[in-house]
Amino acid sequence: MCHSTDSRPPAPPVRGEVASHRQIELSAADGNRLLAYRAEPAEPNGRGMVILPDVRGLHPYYRDLAVRFAEAGFRTIAIDYFGRTEGLGGRGDDFDFMTHVKQVTTDGVRADVKAATDSLSAHGPVFTVGFCMGGAHSWRQAAEGNGLAGGIGFYGALRAIEPPATGPGAPLLLLRAGADTVSTPEDFAAYEAALEEVGTPYESHVYEGAPHSFFDRSYAQWAEACRDAWQRMLSFTERHA
Known part of the structure; x- marks a missing residue:
């Protein structure tokens, strides 16, 4: 949680x-x-950026x-x-x-x-960024298109959404926590396979050892990962603006 x-x-x-x-x-x-x-x-x-908490x-x-x-x-x-x-x-x-x-x-x-x-x-151009439940919904919004330039999600709770059935949608950035238990590696493998099947472009990065919610609850211990995530978000939005 x-x-x-x-x-x-x-x-x-x-x-x-x-x-x-x-x-x-x-x-x-x-x-x-x-x-x-x-x-x-x-x-x-x-x-522009819309934050999904x-x-x-x-x-x-x-x-x-x-x-x-x-x-x-x-x-x-x-x-x-x-x-x-x-x-x-x-x-x-x-x-x-x-x-x-x-x-x-x-x-x-x-x-x-x-x-x-x-x-x-x-x-x-407008992007979304979300966290946990919001991360999954951020990916879903962009995967559906919805006029977005792209969707970013941190440690998304994939159980909150259905995999994409049509596409391609706007590009996605998946920022994952390696020690996350909310969505498993198998969950992400299935989700990424669904994105590939419909042709939605995505980038996925795993912060090895980082816990779920590392960007807020424990950012002080994961400062380097947080700095890297900021840079990845900036790069992603610059490239897809």
Whole structure:
């Protein structure tokens, strides 16, 4: 399970200024109202990023992470999953997220992500990045196309999605934890085989020995892996912008 109570996102390799950052509300096409957090860079790099959190939804960690991406030049929106079942309340450490995770649907995630990507797409290509459950959904959004330039996922919980049935979709970046137990190497082998069958391009990198959630819960112990992951994300978005 992805969970941490005292963590701060690793800083991007080069930290720029942030023009603004604030909590917002978005409206999906199906009428859902959802919490989100938007961060605007002072010097945009021409790319947008939508953050799909882990099971905690719009936890303070992901608001901080939106700022980190803005420091790297991305117009960024982090979304919450639970507007349909919990409304627009807070998502602190006392939030009973698992009650609501069980009610999350792929159609709902797709609609909510589109609300965020539509808010960014006028400014350039948009990517998604997700973590655990959000990592799998990030891959799914891009594998389906959905107007995205690419999808990045950290240690995705593959049980949250179905393998792609059609393609090719937008390129994917799979950032995996070698000691992860949420999705096994066999799970990833099957998922990558499905991507190859439909022609969706992907890159996969395993951080040997790293635990699930190394990018947030234990980033201090895995600083080198986190720096490498930042560089891989920047390279991936530059090449596919």
